[in-house]
Amino acid sequence: MTEELLETEKPQPVRLPARDKLVITILLVSAFVVILNETIMNVALPRLMEDLRIQPTTGQWLATAFLLTMAVVIPVTGFLIQRFSTRALFLAAMGLFTTGTLVCATAPGFEMLVVGRVVQASGTAIMMPLLMTTVLNLVPPARRGVVMGNISIVISVAPALGPTVSGLILSVFDWRWIFWLVLPIALAALLIGGRRIQNVTTPRRLPLDILSVVLSAIAFGGLVFGLSGLGEPDGVGGAGVAVTAAGVGAVTLALFIIRQLRLQRAERALLDLRTFTERNFTFAIAMLCASMIALFGTIIVLPIYMQNVLGLEPISVGLILLPGGLLMGLLGPVVGRLYDRLNPKVLVLPGAVLVSGVLFGLSMVGQNTPVVLLVAAHVVLSMGLALLFTPLFSAGLGALPPHLYSHGSATVGTLQQLAGAAGTALFIAVLAIVAGSVSPGGTEDVAATAAGVRAAFLCGAVISLSAVVLGFFIRKPVDTSDGHHGGGH
Numbered sequence: 267m268t269e270e271l272l273e274t275e276k277p278q279p280v281r282l283p284a285r286d287k288l289v290i291t292i293l294l295v296s297a298f299v300v301i302l303n304e305t306i307m308n309v310a311l312p313r314l315m316e317d318l319r320i321q322p323t324t325g326q327w328l329a330t331a332f333l334l335t336m337a338v339v340i341p342v343t344g345f346l347i348q349r350f351s352t353r354a355l356f357l358a359a360m361g362l363f364t365t366g367t368l369v370c371a372t373a374p375g376f377e378m379l380v381v382g383r384v385v386q387a388s389g390t391a392i393m394m395p396l397l398m399t400t401v402l403n404l405v406p407p408a409r410r411g412v413v414m415g416n417i418s419i420v421i422s423v424a425p426a427l428g429p430t431v432s433g434l435i436l437s438v439f440d441w442r443w444i445f446w447l448v449l450p451i452a453l454a455a456l457l458i459g460g461r462r463i464q465n466v467t468t469p470r471r472l473p474l475d476i477l478s479v480v481l482s483a484i485a486f487g488g489l490v491f492g493l494s495g496l497g498e499p500d501g502v503g504g505a506g507v508a509v510t511a512a513g514v515g516a517v518t519l520a521l522f523i524i525r526q527l528r529l530q531r532a533e534r535a536l537l538d539l540r541t542f543t544e545r546n547f548t549f550a551i552a553m554l555c556a557s558m559i560a561l562f563g564t565i566i567v568l569p570i571y572m573q574n575v576l577g578l579e580p581i582s583v584g585l586i587l588l589p590g591g592l593l594m595g596l597l598g599p600v601v602g603r604l605y606d607r608l609n610p611k612v613l614v615l616p617g618a619v620l621v622s623g624v625l626f627g628l629s630m631v632g633q634n635t636p637v638v639l640l641v642a643a644h645v646v647l648s649m650g651l652a653l654l655f656t657p658l659f660s661a662g663l664g665a666l667p668p669h670l671y672s673h674g675s676a677t678v679g680t681l682q683q684l685a686g687a688a689g690t691a692l693f694i695a696v697l698a699i700v701a702g703s704v705s706p707g708g709t710e711d712v713a714a715t716a717a718g719v720r721a722a723f724l725c726g727a728v729i730s731l732s733a734v735v736l737g738f739f740i741r742k743p744v745d746t747s748d749g750h751h752g753g754g755h
Contacts, residue, residue: 285464286404290413292463293356293397296455298420300363300390303448304332305428305565307383310441317441318376330494331380335387337490337683341482341537343395344676349472351465355396360456363389367452371445382445391679394421398675402663404466407743408606414660415602421655422648423595425565430584437581475529478536481522486680488515493687496695537680538673541666547674549739550662551681553614556733557654558685560621563693563726564628564647570697571719572640575633575712586641590648597652602660610657610740617653618733620646625727629720633712654733657740665743692729693722 282290307314307328315325346355366386373379397417405413435443492512496505529535542548572578572586604613624647631640659678666674701718705711 282405282409286466289352289463289466290397290401290404290416292455292459293393293400294416294420296356296360296459297393297397297417298424299448299451299455300359300386300393301420301424302428302431303363303367303386304390305425306432306444306448307332310432310436310444313436314379314441318379320376324376327380328383330491332383332387333490333494333683333687334487335384336391337486337680337687338483339388339391340395340679340683341486341676342479343392343679344537344673345472345474346392347396347399347467347672347675348470349474351469352396352400352467353463353465355392356459356463357456359389359392359396360452360459361389362386363393364449364452364456367445367449371442371449395672395675395679398659398663398678399672400466402666402671402675403668407664410660410664411602411605411656412599413602414605415599415656417659418598418601418652418655419595422598422651423591425591427588427591429569429580430588433581433584473534475525475534475536478522478525478529481518481525482536485515485519485522486684488512488518489684490687491515493684493691496691535673537676538670541670541674541677544665545739546665546741546743547662549736550658550665551678553618553654553733553736553740554658554662554678555681555685556729556736557618557621557651557658558682559689559692560625560726560730560733561651562686562689563722564625566690567693567697567719567722568628568640568644571631571715572637575631575716575719576635576637578637586637587644589641590644593645594648594652597649598656601652601656605657605660610661610742611737613653613657614740615734615737617650617657618730618737620650620653622727622730622734624650625723625730629724629727631716631720631723633716661740661742689726693726696722696725 311325311328314328315321350358363386366382366384366389369382369385370379371382373382397420401410401413401417432444435447488511492508492510492515495508495511523539526535526537526539530538530540568587569580569583572583573580578586601613624643628643663671663674663678697715697718699718700721701711701714704717705714
């Protein structure tokens with residue numbers, strides 16, 4: 267009854283002022299470009315390694331360096347968003363990304379290409395938390411679902427399009443064109459944004475705790491590097507280095523947490539952990555992490571299965587994964603509108619069940635599984651994830667008080683990176699272990715690879731059950747804004 271009263275007393279959703287709409291649109295388009303860039307390289311790696319005459323273990327640094335930079339920069343964005351204006355941060359993020367893209371396109375050799383990827387990643391890391399925090403500050407709670415739905419288009423469609431776009435470019439041009447074609451779009455976003463974007467927050471003078479930055483870099487960098495290395499045992503440094511890095515990262519993370527708990531008493535924390543005192547935020551983020559583990563694990567294992575077991579070409583793999591990615595994007599705004607009207611449980615529970623069901627289904631694939639079944643499975647998986655992402659972002663971040671928005675956005679971004687690395691590591695490790703136990707040839711043997719793939723998906727399916735349980739605890743945050751929502755009004 268109380269909930270019904272609250273619903274009737276709420277003012278009608280207000281229209282966003284033109285200025286705020288423009289700021290959010292510029293940030294959305296820019297975020298789409300930078301996230302597309304994250305997955306656009308995956309298909310190009312074999313061609314690139316051949317052209318630059320480098321080993322796979324060396325080539326892997328292009329992905330590892332990007333992930334590491336993201337893991338190091340994202341935790342600092344909570345501080346940056348409070349300390350600097352929206353416009354300054356946007357120009358820094360898109361400026362870094364555009365510069366990095368130019369460096370990659372003109373790189374004379376592998377070393378400069380890695381430098382370019384690091385510079386690109388620095389810009390990418392700032393963009394998503396900046397977009398999230400800006401939306402939380404500008405959009406009243408009654409309209410947040412729709413706008414978060416648009417963000418979920420960026421988060422889901424851009425990575426899905428990456429391999430397809432890359433495959434199409436490589437079928438006509440060499441790998442440098444991946445960067446040359448992204449460059450004018452990034453430059454246009456930078457120039458238009460530079461002219462039109464306005465400040466929507468009030469910067470505050472805050473002290474930066476250097477020790478926290480160092481601990482954060484070692485903790486999150488070590489964990490992502492270690493987990494990525496465990497996911498690719500033949501990768502950078504081998505399994506021993508990966509285990510050491512993950513161990514150092516875990517110990518340093520404990521020190522980082524202790525440091526933040528002490529600093530937040532004086533409002534000086536780099537990453538304020540009081541976000542976790544909001545139960546809705548904690549449950550939503552836990553559910554989001556379980557979903558991200560499933561998503562990233564699937565994104566890495568499904569192409570391996572399609573290429574190594576079914577013998578499909580990379581361009582075919584990209585096209586098979588395209589319908590699901592596009593559907594997820596189309597559903598984003600629809601799910602957002604439903605979130606604004608309904609209890610989030612109505613969306614997240616069916617979503618979690620669909621994801622879990624598909625993963626259990628994929629744990630039965632074989633050497634003769636029809637491609638049409640894989641397309642259908644990926645489409646249903648995408649539908650399930652679409653029902654999860656928008657409500658979880660909206661309900662989790664929306665539960666926080668405004669002064670914790672930037673910290674919440676940075677925490678979500680950081681944990682997304684960790685969950686992605688963990689999902690990749692877990693699925694690949696299970697695949698390799700099972701394939702090795704079935705045949706001495708391991709993943710060189712088609713039947714052994716198929717067995718490893720089944721085991722990896724079964725592992726993901728079991729983890730996804732935790733998301734089903736967590737779904738029962740997700741609630742819609744109570745609107746306590748009284749018409750005031752963040753800076754800029």
